[in-house]
Amino acid sequence: MSELAHEAPSPTAAEETPIPGARPAGAHDVTLEVAHLSVNYVGGAEPLHAVDDVSLTLRRGEMLGLAGESGSGKSTLAYAITRLLRPPGEVTGGEVRYYPRSGAPVDVLSMSAGELRRFRWSELSIVFQSAMNALNPVMAVRAQIDDVLRTHMPGLSRNDRAERVASLLGMVGIPADRSKAYPHELSGGMRQRVTIALALALEPEIIVMDEPTTALDVVIQRQILAEIGRLRDQLGFAVIFITHDLSLLIEMADTIAIMYAGRLAELAPAGELYRTPRHPYSRGLLDSFPALHGPQRHSEGIPGAPPDLRAVPPGCAFHPRCGWAFEVCHQLVPPLNSSPLDTDSRDHKVACHLYGDGAPNPATLANQPSDSDNAGHTDG
């Protein structure tokens, strides 16, 4: 089992601990840092570990995709980061640090109510999944944007505000004469654009998008995504994009994080994840949609189903469905560590015992190309 030893440099102390301590203010390009965040849902006999020891970093202007099946904890994570978690959910551990462009880093989870109110929307905004319910049904859409401006920029005159509202709606492609419409008078796609315009109102550093296009048909989906891409190029905000549709992320995201049963399975730059997924779950996900080009092949799903969070399997939560599981997988939760393989970048992290010490045949597994290389499907 020591073959691994000369394949990769032994993990240094710095790499063992996934996220180091607070960085010096301002100098870095990191904008948000999540460190060992855990969220429980209380109320039943046992607390549910909806998010378990998740750590990730978001850089300025980066799009981080957060993928996973329903119940993987991705939405819960987003709500916890933005402090919108409602009981019975509660954060049981970890930190969320925000690095403004200038000034000291801010601990998001322990901000006072007043600080939180100022922080919200001006630094971090959200686009919700179903705009149908996300907009106040009795207020015209321009009034809702105006509300936000009035609260956060009290110095602005009425005319300035109206101008800004008009320009925001224009940015997302909503004609001026529709601005006084009520939400129920707009189509689904337009409503979603309104929520995006809302999210941009104060030009935040970070926008969290929770399945923003899932409820829309594919054509509109394309348009909205293109819009988001364009606005990102124009305004330079970072995005945490939550979805169950991995293919979207591969196209658009810079980095992708894959969650399973509340834990991070893999975290990698998008292209790398696509070409060389390391975690068996990621491979399974990528294998389950067909490639447009290349020879015909079997498309396989992943056998079994995601675990009920009330009864998460011991050790690695994925092991019952994993073709490569061995003894330690049943016993120890795998830590999220940098991938030991030379071909992977430093930012590529995976939580799998196959890449730790004591893995049975890591070399053979690591050298297998995944299907996205169109090199055929070979068994381990």
Place this chain on the structure above:
Amino acid sequence: MAAAGTLTAEAAQPAGPPARRRAGWVPALRAPKIAIGLGIVILFIAVAVFGPTIYRVNPSSTSTDLLQGPSAAHWLGTTQSGQDVLAQLIVGARISMFVGFVGGAIATVLSLFVGVLGGYLGGVADEILSVFTNIFLVIPALPLVIILAGYLPGKGALSVAIVISVTGWAWGARVQRAQTLSIRKRDYIEAARIAGEGTMRIIFSEILPNEIAIVASSFLFTVIFAILTEAGLAFLGLANLSSWSWGTMLYWAQSDSALQVGAWWWFVPPGMCIALVGAGLSMINFGIDEFVNPRLRSAGISTSRRPARPSRGQSGRRR
């Protein structure tokens, strides 16, 4: 009562067939509100049924102890003609509760008929039935009851119950129509219709079982309405004044100026009983409402709205 409005909002219902839902019933009965409410109501029913046989005093027999306060001989005092107030209260429970529950039952049957049928059939039939319902909803109940009762030849308990039910069915009908409309859209109803099941059969075996909570709730509301209306009618003198009910007690109290002479033991107990039964029924209703709409439950966990501060409990587990 504006509280009624919440029940017309769609209740949270599972998409599947009814069987799964019934299992969830039993824990609901243990909820404190329902338990207390049920206890109160059952107590009064017991008093109505068994009371007169236990407390064998004739409520109509006069005596020479006129207008006496509570004493050992007469626990709740006596009336202007020396009649025992407690006896009147116990015997009176019978008619008050009878009119209440029977009136409520008849009204509920009427409301089910109009509401469920209208909701299920849809189209023109539904339009007509719902306009009909709305008309009876909007016309104020008590004046209508007074007019109808005023012309009634005999003012027996059953006649009063029928008159009350004729005016009180509309609210339940509206609620049940709304509920039927929402259930009707569900897939298993469509499946049953396509399979060719008859209308009546679908209504009885698929729709009604899912509506039991709502129906129970509107039944209870209607019972409260019936008891209060009976009391109101009797107070006005429109009931059978020679039989005892809580309402007729109040009529006699008013006409014999119990108030002015300060005979509180005469008029306080009957109203108190009405209020308690009403409160008991309301609590059961409350409990049903919370059961049906989970958002209304005040769970043991704080539902405070302030942004959640993290609790620094155990930080992660390692096995």
Place this chain on the structure above:
Amino acid sequence: MRYVTRRLGFYLLTAVVAITINFLVPHLMPGNPAQILIANFRGRVSPAAVKSISALFGISHAPLWSQYLTYWRQLLHGNLGISFSFYPATVASVIERSLPWTIWLVGTATVISFVVGTLMGIGVAWRRGSWLDATVPVTTFFSAVPYFWFGLVVVYVFGVVLHWFPLFGGYSSGTTIGWSWSFMASAFYYSILPATTIVVSSIAGWLLGMRNMMITTIGDDYIVLAEAEGLTERRIMLAYAARNAILPSIADFALSLGFVVSGAILTEIVFSYPGIGYVLYQAVDNEDYPLMQGVFLVITLAVLAANLVADLCYGALDPRTRQGG
């Protein structure tokens, strides 16, 4: 606009139905007590009056539909018949002099009850889990209390025992009716107890309705978004949550008004307050059928009118009604 016409049409239809019921009830009920009373009055009543009463009560031998038309004709001329117990006053005049009292009493009590109840409902729902939750069972109890019984208790406590307020009447017998200060003050003083009775008994309905709707609304997504936007708590509570939650309360105002009116009738009886409810009581007591029916009609039409106003307010407040009615 479609919404307005639909509502108007509905209320007109209901008014016709109510008037028809009013016409039919004496005809349909077995036995006709009116006949006996007419016989008693025959010597003292003008032939025209007899004719109109006959039309009202179906004593004539004309076919039903012709009696119905006569009835309508009379109504449209404002002729509600002649009162038996207040003879020779017409029903219309009796109602006319008692209606303002009821409007004052019910009007102010309902407005106070609605406003206070709704505000309390908002507060209780917003600060859920605090001591305010205790108001819920308390007000529920009060709402189950029969209005008139509660009135009796109130009169007893505050009138008989404490002598703070008068026991009955609409104004002190010393003053004359008119727009003088002393009369208005006296009238106001006399209305405090009955109004309080109505307010306390009906406030629970508003409170609970608003509270439940607020709690349901607070769980909605747009509230979460408003919170995420960093809006002030007050703004979210009022402009986002309450503004939406109040809609069913206004829609249900119609139903509530029916109950309030019923309760007000009984309250007036307890307090011998000279409003239309007390008149109804006297009419029932004296078997004055024309008056009974006249009061029923007036009350019903007033309630319908109030409902129409409430529906129009709802239409103004909920933009979703403007599309497609």
